[in-house]
Amino acid sequence: MNGTNSNYSRTSRKKRKNRGNQLLNIMIGLVVVLIVIVGANIFIGSKNDDSKDQTANQDAQENIEENSSENDADTDGENGMPADDEDQSNDSDVNDESTDDGGSDGSGAGTSGDGNTDEANDEDTITIVPNDEEIIDETIINNAWQPIGTVQTGDHISIYEIGTVDWDEKKKAIAYATGFPEESLIYWKIKNGGGPQKSIGIVSTRDEVEKFRVYLEWVDEKGWQPVKMDILNTLDFEY
Structure with missing residues (x-):
C-alpha cells in the first residue's frame, strides 16, 4: 500500500x-x-x-x-x-x-522739326465745337477729310440737278463725311452754301436716328471736300 x-x-x-x-x-x-x-x-x-x-x-x-x-x-x-x-x-x-x-545749332532746324510735327498733328485733328443752335448737338471739323476726287474738267459750275455728275459727286462727299454709305442715307436737301463753290447737304440715316448737315467746298481738279458737319437732333427746321 x-x-x-x-x-x-x-x-x-x-x-x-x-x-x-x-x-x-x-x-x-x-x-x-x-x-x-x-x-x-x-x-x-x-x-x-x-x-x-x-x-x-x-x-x-x-x-x-x-x-x-x-x-x-x-x-x-x-x-x-x-x-x-x-x-x-x-x-x-x-x-x-x-x-x-x-x-x-540754331533755331532753323528746330523750327522745321516742330513745324512738321504740328502739320502732322493738324492733319489728324478732329475738333468738336459746341453749338448754341437748338437743332444742333455738336459741330465736327475733321482735318483728315480730303476732296473725294472728280471726273469734271475745266471751269467748275455747281449744279443742283438730280442725276448730274456734280450732283452725284456732292452726294458722295456728304456720305464720306458722315461715314455711312450713300444707299443708307436719305438726302433731304442739297443746296447752295453761300457761294458758287460751296454747298450744304441735309441727310439722315433711313431710320432717321442719325441726322447730319454737311458743308462742302469745291477744290479745283480734286472735287468736293467736306469742311464741317453738324450733328442734328431734329429734322424739323427750315432747310
Missing part, C-alpha cells in the same frame, strides 16, 4: 514540474515577442525620425538658398540698375545730348 502511494506522489510531482516548465516557456516566449515588438517599434520610429529630420534639413536649406537669392537680387537693385535699365538710361542720355545739340 505504501508503495502505491509513493508512486502516485512521484507522478504527481512530475506533472506539476512539467506544468511549471510549460508556463515558464510560455512566459519566456511572451517576453521574447515583446522584446521583438518593442525593438521593431524603436527601429521604425528612429527611421521615421531620421526621414523627418532629413526632410526638415532639405526644407531649411531650400529656404536659405531662396533668401540668399532674394538678398542678392535686392543688393543688385540697390547697388546698380540691371543691364536693360542701364542701356535705356544710356539711350536716354544720348537722346538728351542729341536734343541739346540740335537746339544749340
Whole structure:
C-alpha cells in the first residue's frame, strides 16, 4: 500500500514540474515577442525620425538658398540698375545730348522739326465745337477729310440737278463725311452754301436716328471736300 502511494506522489510531482516548465516557456516566449515588438517599434520610429529630420534639413536649406537669392537680387537693385535699365538710361542720355545739340545749332532746324510735327498733328485733328443752335448737338471739323476726287474738267459750275455728275459727286462727299454709305442715307436737301463753290447737304440715316448737315467746298481738279458737319437732333427746321 505504501508503495502505491509513493508512486502516485512521484507522478504527481512530475506533472506539476512539467506544468511549471510549460508556463515558464510560455512566459519566456511572451517576453521574447515583446522584446521583438518593442525593438521593431524603436527601429521604425528612429527611421521615421531620421526621414523627418532629413526632410526638415532639405526644407531649411531650400529656404536659405531662396533668401540668399532674394538678398542678392535686392543688393543688385540697390547697388546698380540691371543691364536693360542701364542701356535705356544710356539711350536716354544720348537722346538728351542729341536734343541739346540740335537746339544749340540754331533755331532753323528746330523750327522745321516742330513745324512738321504740328502739320502732322493738324492733319489728324478732329475738333468738336459746341453749338448754341437748338437743332444742333455738336459741330465736327475733321482735318483728315480730303476732296473725294472728280471726273469734271475745266471751269467748275455747281449744279443742283438730280442725276448730274456734280450732283452725284456732292452726294458722295456728304456720305464720306458722315461715314455711312450713300444707299443708307436719305438726302433731304442739297443746296447752295453761300457761294458758287460751296454747298450744304441735309441727310439722315433711313431710320432717321442719325441726322447730319454737311458743308462742302469745291477744290479745283480734286472735287468736293467736306469742311464741317453738324450733328442734328431734329429734322424739323427750315432747310
